[in-house]
Amino acid sequence: MKKMASIVVAILLSIMPINIAFANNNSTINISSKSAILMDVGSGQILYEKNIHEKLPPASVTKVMTMLLVVEALDSGKIKLNDNVQITGNASGMGGSQIFLEPGEAQTVDTLLKGIAVASANDACVAMAEYIAGSVEDFVGMMNTKAKELGMKDTNFVNTNGLPVENHYTSAYDIAIMSKELLKHDTINKYLTTWMDKVVVGKKQVTVGLANTNKMVKHYQGTTGVKTGFTQQAKYCLSASAKRGDTHLVAVTLGAQTSPERFKDASSLLNFGFANYESIKLCSKDDNVATLTLDKAEENKINLVAKDDLTVLIKKGSSKDFVKKIKVYDNPNLPLKGGTKLGQVEVYKDKKLIGKVDLVNTKDINKASYIQMLQRVIDSML
Incomplete structure (x- = not known):
């Protein structure tokens, strides 16, 4: 053609x-997480790596892909932020972190996306999956198709939210790739950087307070996202991005033993990147x-x-x-x-x-x- x-x-x-001769000297940074990567968002250059292709459970960092498909549907005009989404029993029945949706109520895409990005709401993930694809199974198929399109070779998704299930895995490298792709969409920025907010849910219109699970939003200069995760199997996981000037970096840490460790590791990686590298925008x-x-x-x-x-x-x-x-x-x-x-x-x-x-x-x-x-x-x- x-x-x-x-x-x-x-x-x-x-x-x-x-100068592209990057010194990928892993000995200069002490990372306790099982797997970690530091990537430049603009060019995709890898500045630090530790077991970056090891297939590991990502817990709620899975939701990076869920959010990516939601914002793609928004940007393409397939859905709108003020669309009303009917909540099913399947969505409301999700355990773990949630915003306590009830079967039969209607919520806007805006509210559900806020719930996913800020509060890591499993019920909101399922509601959006059903709204976009018709079923969770078809949405998961879309997630895996998108992963292949992005060259994510270490990944297989089984659900939308990262709740423990067999054969659901990804890698630090693949998470960096999908995080980089998500950050291209301006629509998601305000959700990823919201520190605290609230939503009104349920037939009795109950107000639920939201606090961002990514503590770097408040405590790290220039934070732009992205997502935390935790299960007993996955331990503490994090995709963290920050921007200073034209330099935009994403750090992924998987399998940290404690929550402070994941934030410390991500901060160390980002500090290393900002101290040693800078981006030049050509257009x-x-x-x-x-x-x-x-x-x-x-x-x-x-x-x-x-x-x-x-x-x-x-x-x-x-x-x-x-x-x-x-x-x-x-x-x-x-x-x-x-x-x-x-x-x-x-x-x-x-x-x-x-x-x-x-x-x-x-x-x-x-x-x-x-x-x-x-x-x-x-x-x-x-």
Whole structure:
């Protein structure tokens, strides 16, 4: 259907230093958790690792994927925050952490998402799964499909909330990947960073106070999320993200023996990252980056924008040149929906790819009419 255009724009950015030779020196940080990772959200670079592909029970950190599917449904317009969700007996019967939903009541997506993100509500997870997919089983199928799309090879989900069940597992690396993906969605930011709130639930309209299970929201500078978890089998788990300037990092710790240990480990990882690395933003989401010429389209000049922010991570104090290449597809088949990938920006150092972002069209592209094509032929002759 598509092939890459033969003309590639290569720009030497000598004024923009970068060094990708990261010192992944695990001995500089003392981590007590069974498994841990520190990842740059922008580039995906791994700055620290300890047993990152070990398959472990994630407890409620599972809800990172649940929230990701909810915000994707919101951003696509499939659901809205003010939609009313009918609560089933299945949802209200979930044990563990909950907001005490009752069968037969209706709650908004906004309330349920708040319950999941702030209070780690198992009942709200099931309610949203049933609303989006029709059943928990189908929603779990969506979770596993999304995991495969993201390249999460150490993961198998069996439920939406992380309650103990056989064959439900993931890894620190996979959690970092899905956390990174969740953090791309602006919709979720206010929920992940809410410290305290309340919801009104039940047929008697009872007010339930919510306190964020992620204590770093209050106690760590620049915290942006993400999610805690605990079961007797999984022990204390955490995906914690923070942003300072353009540098956005996520630290995942699994299998800590105590709750303070997981927060201490995550803080140590984030401190290490912010002390030693910084991100350089090359372009922002929705920036116009390239123009695609399509002779057979209604509008033959198509603006291509960055699908996400493009950042590269450098070690503080380092300075080296890198090359940015802009590639666009040649003669894609028409028509095309808005948001279709039609190119890519790639950043290289010593011929090694260190960062990339997709280029997409902002609106639908339709075929030109016969009259338009004839007029273009006439114009070219004149």
